[in-house]
Amino acid sequence: MGYKNETRSTHGVLYMRVVEGTQRFGTIIRRIWCALVSIFSMSDLSLPRDNVAYNASVYAIIPTHKPRKITVQLVRDLIRWNPDVTVCVVDDCTPKEYEAQHHIFRSIRKLSPDVRYFRTQENRLKAGAINYAIAELMRDPEHLPDVIVTLDDDVVIDQRTIPELVRTLLADVRVGAACTQCRVLNKNKNMLTRLQGLEYLGFNAVRIADESFFNGPLVMHGMLSAFRTKTLIEVGLFAERHLIEDYEMTARLKTAGYRVRLSPQSLAWTEVPETFGQLWRQRARWINGGITILGVRKYWRAIPQDLIGHAMFLATVLLVGLIAFFGKAGSGEPSLAASIIIVLSICQAIVFYVFQVWYMRYYAERDPVDWILRLTLVPEFLYANVLTLVLAGAYVFRLFERTAVIFPVGNKMSRITTSWLRALFARIGFTSGWGTKGA
Amino acid sequence: MWNLHGGTAIGVATSATLSIIGGTYLHGAGLVALSILFLGVMFVSTLLAVATMVRFFRNQHRNDRYAEIKDARQAWVEAHARSCVFADTGM
Numbered sequence: 227m228g229y230k231n232e233t234r235s236t237h238g239v240l241y242m243r244v245v246e247g248t249q250r251f252g253t254i255i256r257r258i259w260c261a262l263v264s265i266f267s268m269s270d271l272s273l274p275r276d277n278v279a280y281n282a283s284v285y286a287i288i289p290t291h292k293p294r295k296i297t298v299q300l301v302r303d304l305i306r307w308n309p310d311v312t313v314c315v316v317d318d319c320t321p322k323e324y325e326a327q328h329h330i331f332r333s334i335r336k337l338s339p340d341v342r343y344f345r346t347q348e349n350r351l352k353a354g355a356i357n358y359a360i361a362e363l364m365r366d367p368e369h370l371p372d373v374i375v376t377l378d379d380d381v382v383i384d385q386r387t388i389p390e391l392v393r394t395l396l397a398d399v400r401v402g403a404a405c406t407q408c409r410v411l412n413k414n415k416n417m418l419t420r421l422q423g424l425e426y427l428g429f430n431a432v433r434i435a436d437e438s439f440f441n442g443p444l445v446m447h448g449m450l451s452a453f454r455t456k457t458l459i460e461v462g463l464f465a466e467r468h469l470i471e472d473y474e475m476t477a478r479l480k481t482a483g484y485r486v487r488l489s490p491q492s493l494a495w496t497e498v499p500e501t502f503g504q505l506w507r508q509r510a511r512w513i514n515g516g517i518t519i520l521g522v523r524k525y526w527r528a529i530p531q532d533l534i535g536h537a538m539f540l541a542t543v544l545l546v547g548l549i550a551f552f553g554k555a556g557s558g559e560p561s562l563a564a565s566i567i568i569v570l571s572i573c574q575a576i577v578f579y580v581f582q583v584w585y586m587r588y589y590a591e592r593d594p595v596d597w598i599l600r601l602t603l604v605p606e607f608l609y610a611n612v613l614t615l616v617l618a619g620a621y622v623f624r625l626f627e628r629t630a631v632i633f634p635v636g637n638k639m640s641r642i643t644t645s646w647l648r649a650l651f652a653r654i655g656f657t658s659g660w661g662t663k664g665a
Numbered sequence: 666m667w668n669l670h671g672g673t674a675i676g677v678a679t680s681a682t683l684s685i686i687g688g689t690y691l692h693g694a695g696l697v698a699l700s701i702l703f704l705g706v707m708f709v710s711t712l713l714a715v716a717t718m719v720r721f722f723r724n725q726h727r728n729d730r731y732a733e734i735k736d737a738r739q740a741w742v743e744a745h746a747r748s749c750v751f752a753d754t755g756m
Contacts, residue, residue, distance in 0.1 A: 265716040268723035273731040277739055434728065435721035490728040534713060541706045570707050574714065581718060 269437035271401060271487060274393040282372035284311045284392055284452075285363065289355030290379035291318040293330045296497075297379040301334050301341060307385045312371070313338075314363075317345040318355040352448065353464035353471035360455075360463060372396075375452045382411055382495040387450070394489035395452045402484030403476065404492075405433070405443070405451040411495040413591055418505060420599060421609045422498040427589050428582075433488040436531065442486035444531050446479075448472035450494040457484055469515030469658075477519055480528035509613055510655030513620040518658075539617060579603065616655075623656040 286304055290297055297315075304313050315334055325331055334341060346358050356376055363370060373392055387406060395404040407430045413423035433443040446453075448471065461482050465474045476486055499505040516532060519525055526533060586592055586600060599605050630644055651657065 265713065266719055268720055268727065273728070274735070277735060431721055432717070434724050435717045437720070437724045439720060491732060534709070538706060538710060570711070574707070574711060578714065 265439065267438065269487075271398045271438060271485065273490075274390075274397045277389070277393075280389070280392050280396055282392065282396060283369075284308075284373045284375060284388070285314055285371040285455075286311050286375040286377060286388070287314045287316060287356055287359045288377045288379055289316040289318055289352050289359070290320070291349065291355075292320050292324050293334075293379050294328075295330070295333075296382070298330060298333045298337070300377065300379065300381055300383065302337055303383055304388070305338050305341070307383075308388045311375070311388060312340065312342060314342040314344065314359050316355040316359045317343065318351070319346050319349040350466065353468060354466045357463045357466060360458065364459070370455055372455060373452055374455050374458060375450070376448065378449045378496060380497050381450055383450070384493060387492050387494055390492035391450070391452045391489045394487065394492065395454065398485070398487075400485045401442075401454075401487055402457040402479045402482075403446045403451055403453045403486045404489045405446040405486070406449070406489055406492040406494040407433075408447060408449060409493055409495045409591065410498050412497045412500065414593075415500050417599075417605070418502060419498055419500055420596060421605060422505070423591065424589075424596065424600060424606060425609075426498075427585065430488070431585055431588075432531075434490065437487055438485070440530050441480040441484070441528065443488055444476065444529060445470075445473045446476045446486050449496050450492075457482075469511050469518060473516060474519055477522075477525040477528045481525055506616060507655035509616045510620065513617050514623060514656055514658075517620055517624050539614075619654065619656060623651050626651065627658060 286308075288297065288300065301313055301315065304311060315331070317331060320331070331343070335343065344359050344362055346355055350358060360374065373395060375388065375391065391404055391406055395401055408426045410419060410423040410426050412419050414420070436443040451472070457479065461475070461478045464471045465478075468474050479486055499508050517536075519529065520532060520536065583600060586597065589596065626647060630648075
């Protein structure tokens with residue numbers, strides 16, 4: 227009897243394990259299927275179908291430090307085209323001497339008595355300045371705005387920018403934030419700015435493609451985005467002293483279950499770096515900041531695009547390593563497998579080349595030089611590969627930072643070496659603790 | 666460019682160059698490892714690239730359609746307002 231019971235229980239356990247295994251297998255297959263469906267699915271969010279006025283109070287917050295005349299123009303345009311929007315200018319501790327010389331804030335105040343002006347007690351950088359303004363608004367909770375629009379101080383807008391953005395945000399209750407399409411204001415300055423113009427065109431295309439893909443585009447850029455005030459307060463406002471607070475905020479919103487989206491008809495123009503040094507530092511901050519967000523496990527579900535991008539890059543690095551390790555020069559004809567790879571690669575390249583050329587139709591500011599740049603491909607190829615060096619530098623920097631934490635400095639020599647290396651990294655744009663706007 | 670998960674012509678051109686180098690100068694275990702890795706990378710990148718393009722075309726088409734509807738409605742509202750003005754003034 228005892229044996230029989232034992233055999234039955236063994237069979238029972240085996241049966242249970244088979245059932246559990248089948249269920250687990252089914253779950254895995256279902257998840258893979260859902261992932262496959264979601265990467266091909268289109269946006270299920272609704273867009274505003276008409277131009278009716280929105281019934282919501284909107285505050286536009288412009289944090290600024292040492293503003294230029296373009297900020298005055300921005301405030302003027304905001305007031306002129308959006309009389310229902312309250313403009314808040316946050317002076318992030320601009321030196322008194324600077325204001326005495328340029329009179330920017332005086333010019334802004336002259337524009338309208340309705341412009342609200344705040345001044346931080348110390349330089350808090352962009353995220354801190356926005357938080358400061360929101361904290362001031364929260365002192366009067368009954369009159370909190372429904373929507374907060376955050377803008378860089380060097381943005382140019384048109385008549386439709388803000389209304390379209392706000393309407394897109396409010397068109398769907400699931401959406402927590404919306405951003406504009408980015409255009410380059412100083413595109414014709416030099417070759418570098420032209421290449422950035424083409425790159426921004428690609429950013430917009432990816433944002434359109436990413437509508438509803440794992441809760442929406444990767445970044446609601448800091449240049450010009452709109453947020454529901456309640457949502458911002460719920461997730462805890464902007465992260466201060468973060469390298470890229472806009473990406474961090476987007477990841478946080480998506481992790482909290484909100485969707486984010488691009489407002490396709492809302493356009494904004496910004497000035498991009500005009501020298502290689504400035505561009506390098508900007509991208510070092512973006513990529514380095516992106517890697518810090520990648521290091522936060524809870525954000526992974528919100529940033530699959532970035533995870534895949536880094537995985538692909540590392541796979542390619544591994545590929546190069548394999549070539550270097552196993553490669554034997556002059557071994558002759560490529561094998562069948564290699565030939566297939568080559569053909570597939572070339573096919574992929576052709577498809578994307580055609581797409582890139584076709585997509586130029588959406589580039590309103592294009593001119594013959596842009597066409598030449600795109601058609602010849604070589605300038606963009608070089609540009610993208612130089613920027614890949616920034617990514618490689620960011621990996622080395624993170625590795626250095628991690629090593630410095632794991633092996634704290636002991637003797638004087640290693641202390642000097644560490645501080646020297648840190649200074650070197652800082653010189654080429656890799657640091658852990660700056661903000662969007664320097665003091 | 667690596668973070669544009671759909672991939673770009675540039676990224677793929679780089680990959681193609683690498684594969685040509687790898688395919689020409691590799692053999693034996695190295696070629697097998699390279700082939701597996703590269704086919705994996707190719708598969709994932711192609712899948713994501715195609716998916717990104719499909720999503721782009723669908724969403725862009727939808728955005729264009731919404732814009733058309735909006736413009737048509739705006740035109741109707743303006744025409745209606747004009748006709749009302751004409752009616753008021755007896756014209």
